[in-house]
Amino acid sequence: MAGRWKNDLTENDVTLEGSYLSRRSLLAGMAGVGLAGVTGLPTVAKAEALKANTFEEITSYNNFYEFGTGKDDPAKNAHMLTTAPWTVKIDGMVDKPGDYQFEDIMAKMTIEERLYRFRCVEAWSMVVPWNGFELADLLNLAGVQSGAKYVAFETLYRPEEMPGQKTRVLKWPYVEGLRLDEAMHPLTIMATGIYGKDIPNQNGAPLRLVVPWKYGFKSIKSVVRITLTDKEPPTSWNRANGREYGFYSNVNPEVDHPRWSQASERRIGGGLFAKRVPTLKFNGYETEVASLYDGMDLTKFY
Ligand code: MTE
Numbered sequence: 001m002a003g004r005w006k007n008d009l010t011e012n013d014v015t016l017e018g019s020y021l022s023r024r025s026l027l028a029g030m031a032g033v034g035l036a037g038v039t040g041l042p043t044v045a046k047a048e049a050l051k052a053n054t055f056e057e058i059t060s061y062n063n064f065y066e067f068g069t070g071k072d073d074p075a076k077n078a079h080m081l082t083t084a085p086w087t088v089k090i091d092g093m094v095d096k097p098g099d100y101q102f103e104d105i106m107a108k109m110t111i112e113e114r115l116y117r118f119r120c121v122e123a124w125s126m127v128v129p130w131n132g133f134e135l136a137d138l139l140n141l142a143g144v145q146s147g148a149k150y151v152a153f154e155t156l157y158r159p160e161e162m163p164g165q166k167t168r169v170l171k172w173p174y175v176e177g178l179r180l181d182e183a184m185h186p187l188t189i190m191a192t193g194i195y196g197k198d199i200p201n202q203n204g205a206p207l208r209l210v211v212p213w214k215y216g217f218k219s220i221k222s223v224v225r226i227t228l229t230d231k232e233p234p235t236s237w238n239r240a241n242g243r244e245y246g247f248y249s250n251v252n253p254e255v256d257h258p259r260w261s262q263a264s265e266r267r268i269g270g271g272l273f274a275k276r277v278p279t280l281k282f283n284g285y286e287t288e289v290a291s292l293y294d295g296m297d298l299t300k301f302y
Contacts, residue, residue: 050115053126055195057269062202063120064221065169066155066162073164078201080161081222086206092152092227095143102206106192108141109133113196114189114210119251119283121215121237125265130210131193136184144180144228151183152176152233153209154225170236176220177233177247178211181292187212187285190223213282213289215249246302250293251283255302 064074086102111131119125139151157173159165165172182188191210192199199205204221211218217237227233237245244258253263264276282289293301 050127052129053269059200066164068164074202081201083205089225090142092229093145093148094228116212117283123265126268130191132189132191135188147230148228149230151178152227153220156222156224174236176235213285248301253279
């Protein structure tokens with residue numbers, strides 16, 4: 001797998017490798033997993049050739065407040081993090097709660113390549129060639145019980161290795177959450193690599209959530225706990241400022257952040273004078289995910 005990615009993907013490469021829905025997911029979708037409108041290759045990928053950011057860009061401009069609030073702090077400090085051994089506790093409304101070793105999870109999961117847009121709520125963006133597995137596969141391994149409605153996630157709390165946790169910039173540990181149907185959606189992955197290499201610490205080693213149609217802060221890093229619950233779980237940024245950061249946080253150019261416009265974004269790597277690009281609804285994954293929010297007022301459920 002390593003070395004298969006190019007930085008300059010042609011449209012053909014995008015439809016082949018970056019179509020982000022593997023054959024397996026497509027088949028699953030057609031069998032009724034709930035992928036509305038999947039009839040072939042995704043329309044957005046066809047319309048826009050995604051040019052992946054470089055490995056250097058993806059791993060040097062980060063948000064990971066456990067290592068500091070500067071964009072270069074994670075790359076400078078995250079080497080302090082011990083990522084092996086690594087255990088993910090899966091608990092709550094599951095048939096098989098327990099401590100799952102990272103290696104045991106990896107042995108059971110199918111690792112795929114997904115070329116995804118990544119849009120931070122701060123209005124910068126990248127295109128990242130992730131390696132990872134569908135979160136649904138892990139949840140199915142644990143056996144989701146019928147009353148479960150939400151999935152809660154938690155990052156490691158280890159202040160001796162994560163200096164940011166000695167500050168009060170956020171309440172620790174970092175927590176996030178998804179509705180169960182969002183968590184089970186085939187676009188939702190747990191990323192374990194970038195460009196075919198193990199995911200670097202600053203990007204959330206050894207495994208982090210990636211939900212490509214939501215603002216980047218939903219994509220919680222270095223996950224140690226996944227809890228199935230029937231109540232909407234608290235989320236770090238919502239807790240810090242609920243008016244500015246909602247539970248859903250779907251990328252939406254029509255709903256501005258109270259302090260800035262979300263209509264456009266700055267692609268990292270484009271240079272200082274690069275033109276901003278328009279932000280796409282659901283970050284370009286509208287065909288695949290809009291039906292999850294049918295009938296919901298997206299200005300209210302921001
Ligand atoms: N997860 C944890 N645990 N701590 C964080 O500070 N930052 C979030 C998200 N996940 C964050 C986190 C934000 S704001 C963004 S934009 C993305 O991670 C950044 O991911 P990247 O550094 O891989 O681009």
